[in-house]
Amino acid sequence: MKVEVDKEKCIGCGACVSICGDVFELKDGKAEVKEKETSKNCAKEAEGLCPVDAIKVN
Ligand code: SF4
Numbered sequence: 001m002k003v004e005v006d007k008e009k010c011i012g013c014g015a016c017v018s019i020c021g022d023v024f025e026l027k028d029g030k031a032e033v034k035e036k037e038t039s040k041n042c043a044k045e046a047e048g049l050c051p052v053d054a055i056k057v058n
Pocket residue numbers: 005009010011012013014015016017030031049050051052053054055
């Protein structure tokens with residue numbers, strides 16, 4: 001799966017990092033993707049949890 005974060009939308013809540021720290025990290029108050037290509041299901045969970053729909057996992 002490909003993982004993308006829209007930094008314009010991200011409010012830095014940290015939810016994606018909490019549930020899936022292998023794939024996401026916070027840098028300067030925004031989420032960054034550490035694993036742009038991943039098989040980890042938690043990336044998909046993070047997509048569902050993000051309060052501003054900033055995560056796309058396909
Ligand atoms: S869950 Fe969404 S808003 Fe929160 S840090 Fe991650 S990408 Fe940003």
